[in-house]
Amino acid sequence: MRVRAALVLLPALVLSAAASEVRPARDHLSPELRAQQDDPTRHPGWLWVDEGEALWSRGERSCASCHGAIESMRGVAARYPAVAADGALLNLEGRIERCRTEHQGEPGFGHESEPLLALTAAVAQRSRGMPVAVAVDGPAARFLEEGRRFYTTRQGQLNLACVQCHDGNAGRRLRGDVISNGLGTGWPAYRLDWNTMGSLHRRLRACQLGVRAELLPLGSPEYLAVELYLASRANGLPVEAPGLRR
Ligand code: HEC
Ligand code: HEC
Incomplete structure (x- = not known):
């Protein structure tokens, strides 16, 4: 069924290299979801923020013993993914995991674990409304290029690249969704379909599944690079995390 839905879309797909206009993720939400995303009292993701x-x-x-009050995290999420001192590209989850293992001396929480999603949501929320401002030059340039390549390369049995849906067909409907510009600004997000909070990488796996491609592991270099590329397209647009998605 999924295959057929995507195939119907195929004749309309145009491989456009650049988006004419990249719109904030919330512009593509239904009015109800948008209102609920904006209202912490009706947003189930706030349970994770509180936790x-x-x-x-x-x-x-x-975390507070080194960083002080969580308010000190204001603006941090807007700068991630970022290249660490040792040259590794870290997203916010990866940065938190490093503090966990290197600074707290504890085993990592693990991808999609409750505490990691909760801490990521709480830190990201401190940048809510602030413009995305990831660095794309210097040591980040190589990762940005890898991400751009991943984004524009066709994949899976349906042979579709990210760009074809998220730039070429943004605003159109697919399987009950309105295709957005595929930005990461609202993640981690509470997805109603999952009935829980999830990471951007989990969302990317759902997109790969949709085109019948081989799913990559959460935290894989490809996902990290494309996360940076998505953030570069979103530079200047507001952080929306924690998002609310259908
Ligand atoms: C023992 C001190 C220490 C503890 C405990 C600690 N951190 Fe850190 N954290 C650091 C240092 C130092 C840095 C700067 C990067 C580095 O040198 O590792 C950092 C960087 C960060 C950053 C990136 C800040 C930026 O401006 O880029 C985040 C986010 C972060 N920590 C979150 C956490 C969270 C969440 C916890 C608790 C799970 C935590 N940290 C526990 C010392 C600590
Ligand atoms: C067949 C079309 C299609 C392809 C190809 C596709 N996606 Fe998606 N993607 C969707 C749909 C539909 C959604 C859910 C609606 C939305 O938010 O755009 C989505 C959601 C997303 C989101 C979440 C946006 C948000 O604000 O919640 C991101 C990020 C994303 N895709 C990135 C990618 C990346 C990166 C690739 C390439 C690996 C990709 N997508 C490939 C259709 C596609």
């Missing part, structure tokens, strides 16, 4: 804020100051070597 993350509690985790922030828990334990002897808490």
Whole structure:
């Protein structure tokens, strides 16, 4: 069924290299979802934000013991993914995991784990409304290029590239969704279809599944690079995390 839905779209697909206009993710949400995303009292993702804020100051070597109040994280998420001092590209989850293992001396929380999603949501929320501002030059340039290549390369049995849906067909409907410009600004997000909070990489796996491609592991170099590329397209647009999605 999925295959047929995508095939109907095929004749309309145009491989356009650049978007004529990249619109904020929220512009593509239904009015109800948009209102709910804006309202913490009706946004189930806020349970994760609250949990993350509690985790922030828990334990002897808490995040707060080094960073102070979580308000110090204002603007941080808007700069991620970013290249760390050792040359690795880290997204916000990866940065938090490093603090967990290197600074707290604890085993990592693990991808999609409750505490990692909660801390990521709580930190990201501190940048809500601030313009995305990832660095794309210097050591980031190589990763940006890798991400751009991933974004524009056809993949899967349906032989579709990210760009074909998210630039060429943004605004059109596919399987009950309105295709957005595929930005990462609202992630991690609470997805109703999942009935839980999830990471951007989990969302990317859903897109790969949709084109019948081989799914990459969460945190894979390809996903990190494309996350940076998505953020570069979103530079200047507001951080929306935690998002709310259908
Ligand atoms: C022992 C001190 C220490 C603890 C505990 C710690 N961090 Fe860090 N954190 C750092 C340092 C130092 C940096 C700067 C990068 C580096 O040198 O590793 C950093 C960087 C960060 C950054 C990126 C900031 C930026 O401006 O780019 C985030 C986000 C972060 N930490 C989150 C956390 C979270 C969440 C926790 C708790 C799970 C935590 N940290 C626990 C010391 C700590
Ligand atoms: C067959 C069309 C199609 C392809 C190809 C595709 N996606 Fe998607 N993608 C969707 C649909 C539909 C959604 C859900 C609606 C939306 O948010 O755009 C989505 C959602 C997303 C989102 C979440 C946007 C948000 O704000 O919630 C991101 C990010 C994304 N895709 C990135 C990618 C990347 C990167 C690729 C290439 C690996 C890709 N997509 C390939 C159709 C596609």
